[in-house]
Amino acid sequence: IDGHVSGLGKVRHREFAFASGEMSEEAFITFLTETLGAAADRCRDGAIAFVCMDWRHMGELLAAGRTVFDEMENLCVWNKTNGGMGAFYRSKHELVFVFKVGTGPHVNSFGLGETGRYRTNVWDYAGINSFGASRDDDLAMHPTVKPVTLVADAIRDCSRRGDIVLDGFGGSGTTLIAAEQVGRKARLLEFDPAYCDTIVRRWERVTGKHATLASTGQRFEEVEEERLAEFEPEEDLDPDDTPADESAAEDVRTQVAHTDREAAK
Template sequence: EMSAREFSSFLGTAFANLAAHSSDGAIHFICMDWRHMGEILEAGRVVYSELKNLIVWAKDNGGMGTFYRSRHELIFAFKVGTGPHINAFELGQHGRYRTNVWQYRGVNTFKAGRVDELAMHPTVKPVALIADAIKDVSRRGTIVLDLFGGSGSTMIAAHKTGRRAYVCELDPVYCDRIIRRWEEFAKDEAELVACGLASSRTDRLSRAETAPDVPAEAWA
């Protein structure tokens, strides 16, 4: 458990790393529970030039705990630097009507595949949500960066929208799970390029069977 100060410092370091490896004018989407919006804003003010908008991800069902059951998640849209940013919707001028309330089913929704999603990662994000966000602020063929890979939804969304995903994940078990998920989606096999370690598909599959809880997933 981190204190509020420690968490703000951690976020500041993560945001600085994201910004250092992003184009001037890039938009970063940071997902977070409302309880930590203070730390997000504190860290974001130091790194980013502007908070472009605060998005509410409205889910079908409320989660457990809190004074009221929480049926939403906050998504902070920060801008890197002062360069021009991409706006692919422009108030519906390009046929895409987008508001700052995004309605997508969460993992608390009773639906086919819910158990598999929860087993895959405790904070799995809908691929459709990420794909729409990617299309809002980037062009086909460009790079999408995610330093908290989690379940690999960003990689799948980038693949579906014609972008290239650069994804990091601390836990090797989740790294293997991301690879397995992408292989199943793309009907292809990942290639281990260079890391000094031998790895096989069998090894990855065995490690990906179980995964411990990890901090909430963020994506950019």
């Protein structure tokens, strides 16, 4: 692996698989150490890791980072167009911590005078709360979606065409789309099945290609139809004998209906 990227209104979202901050400080440090450590173990010597973290928890990340990584290369700031919601100062930025795995040389594609790419540690990209035609679509995919261009530029900074990029928190699949755009190979992990479907549908919509299940060679829509059928109740069942997993079936149908609407946009 050559590097990895970890990142109120009318759009409502399901709860995150790991909730939204209920871990204690010690538990969160352990969580970060284990997840980032698993990623670092699969990186080549000299790989660069970008880790997005809210300022409230930068202490926990730095504690985990000192255990997992060999060096902190920099701290980048995503400077958004507009400030978000907040009480004591509206937040207009996100932090991107830049770590290095091992002691080997890392790729630097923007060295002074080499390629003409001018890169600083302040990244100016519009935030998702900026007004735009795709705002609601982006928010519907995931509550913390990052701009594709932001991730694509970061990938270009420290990898070469054909390199592998790992994202251990796949989310809405932005890393996959960004890697596709800049000629890298992406490997994503995502714990929540709903977001796994979101990632696949987004990739199919952007590329026009068909995703297949590696173990069987089936297309995504074939697997979807097959698995939905497993939840369908028997027609001759008495209404009082509705299977216990019918509620699960309804959840799946609701999820598919939602992602179908998003894919059609």
